[in-house]
Amino acid sequence: MSSFPGSPRTVPGAIVAVDPLSPLARTVIFQYNPDEVTRSLRPRAAPSGGSSASDAHRIWGAPTESITMTVELDATDGLESGDPLAATTGVAGRLATLEMLLYPNSVTIVTNAALLLAGTIEVLPPEAPLTVLVWGPGRVVPVRVESLTIREQAFTTGLMPIRASVDVTLDVLSYNDLSPTDPGFALFLVHQVLKETMASVAAVASVAGAAAGALGGSAGASGSVSIGG
Numbered sequence: 001m002s003s004f005p006g007s008p009r010t011v012p013g014a015i016v017a018v019d020p021l022s023p024l025a026r027t028v029i030f031q032y033n034p035d036e037v038t039r040s041l042r043p044r045a046a047p048s049g050g051s052s053a054s055d056a057h058r059i060w061g062a063p064t065e066s067i068t069m070t071v072e073l074d075a076t077d078g079l080e081s082g083d084p085l086a087a088t089t090g091v092a093g094r095l096a097t098l099e100m101l102l103y104p105n106s107v108t109i110v111t112n113a114a115l116l117l118a119g120t121i122e123v124l125p126p127e128a129p130l131t132v133l134v135w136g137p138g139r140v141v142p143v144r145v146e147s148l149t150i151r152e153q154a155f156t157t158g159l160m161p162i163r164a165s166v167d168v169t170l171d172v173l174s175y176n177d178l179s180p181t182d183p184g185f186a187l188f189l190v191h192q193v194l195k196e197t198m199a200s201v202a203a204v205a206s207v208a209g210a211a212a213g214a215l216g217g218s219a220g221a222s223g224s225v226s227i228g229g
Contacts, residue, residue, distance in 0.1 A: 011136055015143070015168075017101055018183075019129035026129065028097050034069040037135070041065045044176060062174035062192065066146070067133065071098070073164045090160040095152075098166055101131060101145045130184050133170055138198075141191050142184030143170040 013033050017026035044060045073094050078086025085093070108126040133143045146169040152161035174192075178185045 013136070014134040015098075015101065015131065015145075015170075016134060017129045017131045019105065026097070026100050026131075028094075028101070030071055031074065031094065032072050034071060036069065038068045039065060040068075061176035062188070065172040065174075067143070067170040067172065069168050071166045071168055073161075073166070075162050079162065087156065088158065088160065090156050090162045091164050092160045095150060095161065095164055095166070098148060098150075098168075102148065104128070130182070132184075132187065133172075138194065139191070140187065142173040142178065142187050144173055145169075146171050 010033060013030045015028040019026050041063045042065075043063055046055060046058075046060050073091040075083075075086040075090045104126040112126070128144075131143055131145065132140060134140050147167075148169075149167040151165045153164060154162040156162060172188075173184055174188045175185045178188070
């Protein structure tokens with residue numbers, strides 16, 4: 001899946017989980033940027049307990065947003081160039097990196113198991129690292145991986161997949177979902193400020209364009225000359 005000759009180079013998208021214990025195992029840089037990204041936004045529901053008629057125009061926070069995309073993986077180029085990693089594992093390593101976004105760290109699991117054997121009364125489930133979708137400089141948001149649907153295609157002699165398509169579903173985490181001390185809180189706030197800035201710039205450009213069109217039409221009408229017989 002080589003890129004078209006002469007096509008501009010784009011910044012690769014990525015999903016990065018900030019995990020000090022295994023920083024590289026949870027860094028997913030897209031081999032090919034998805035051709036399509038689907039975003040679904042819904043107003044945030046009122047807090048539990050219901051709402052009255054006086055709350056009809058209230059905004060209860062940032063909308064809930066879900067992002068879906070299909071990530072394509074292909075080891076064909078590596079096989080053609082004689083890459084030994086591609087020949088032995090295909091795209092299995094890249095798939096493992098994606099899947100690790102859903103796994104707790106094994107060191108934490110072993111530690112918790114030891115604490116249970118030592119008689120600790122309660123062991124809390126491990127906390128997931130901050131996971132961030134990086135889709136260009138204009139969209140860097142904290143997310144939670146909701147699901148991965150993996151389709152493996154073609155295999156090496158060791159039954160490692162050579163190609164794969166992964167449907168990725170992400171839930172965007174806003175300041176409504178995170179503690180103010182969480183780095184993701186500030187990250188999403190910066191994302192919203194950037195969105196507000198882009199919306200303001202677009203609105204000014206639209207008003208200016210409409211005004212220019214109206215003035216141009218008026219000038220054309222006033223400058224017209226009717227020639228009678």
